């Protein structure tokens with residue numbers, strides 16, 4: 040009889056969140072015994088409780104607890120082999136409470152901290168990002184120092200971030216007349232759909248190739264310069280847009296003149312599409328090549344839904 044490797048048990052922290060919900064669904068879809076750590080307050084929020092209902096209906100075991108409640112945290116971690124944290128960027132430093140709990144529980148074979156963006160050690164906007172990336176880098180250093188087995192997922196931008204406006208700060212939908220292009224428009228960025236990032240993340244948890252690695256997602260259909268983005272969109276709406284090129288200097292001035300956090304969209308645009316922080320370095324192995332059977336929603340397919 041063929042022996043099947045047992046699927047790791049996974050705890051997702053932040054299942055009511057944007058990415059955490061997708062992670063829990065992807066974990067169940069891949070037949071992992073799946074647990075979600077949920078704060079008490081989430082059950083009384085109508086939108087969150089609906090998400091929780093869906094998850095529990097699909098087989099996710101919901102455990103009450105929070106990062107601030109060490110007893111609940113250790114109890115939850117003891118039930119699993121893998122911990123995936125998907126708290127928001129603001130709550131990234133709170134993971135300092137999670138690391139000692141993982142150590143105490145002593146059973147975690149893989150920890151995936153809340154990263155899911157650009158590589159915090161490779162971005163070049165530390166003078167203007169309000170510690171966005173240094174907070175994530177600090178957690179990396181603690182995890183390394185503690186010798187916790189980890190995987191870091193650098194998926195770059197979510198499609199729900201910036202792409203719905205075709206990278207136009209302040210807009211909610213792609214423009215149909217005029218478009219701003221930042222820098223010279225040739226620098227390439229990466230957009231990945233959240234459910235694809237989640238499925239990829241779940242693929243990595245039992246994979247020895249991804250142990251203690253930083254993984255980058257850059258599937259060919261998800262890498263695009265601003266010029267290319269605009270061209271794809273023009274093709275979809277069968278119309279040429281009037282282009283306004285915003286120079287690096289102009290963008291930096293706008294960032295300076297806009298108070299935090301309203302300027303963060305522009306900081307991320309600067310980082311990705313002017314500095315090239317998502318693509319300026321080569322990667323040994325692009326993450327999507329690890330699982331060639333997995334399909335990723337392309338930028339073009341995503342933009343098609345906005346026509």
Ligand SMILES: NC(=O)c1ccc[n+]([C@@H]2O[C@H](COP(=O)([O-])OP(=O)(O)OC[C@H]3O[C@@H](n4cnc5c(N)ncnc54)[C@H](OP(=O)(O)O)[C@@H]3O)[C@@H](O)[C@H]2O)c1
Nearest residue numbers: 053055056057058078105106126127128153195196197200
């Ligand atoms: N690449 C991109 O474009 C992009 C875009 C957005 C986010 N991200 C990254 O993706 C990750 C997840 O972000 P998100 O937007 O999905 O987050 P989110 O929607 O704000 O969800 C955060 C989740 O964390 C939970 N949580 C917060 N504090 C907690 C605590 N102390 N104890 C237990 N649970 C707690 C929240 O639970 P409650 O329901 O109880 O509040 C919620 O479920 C972050 O690392 C973020 O930087 C990347």
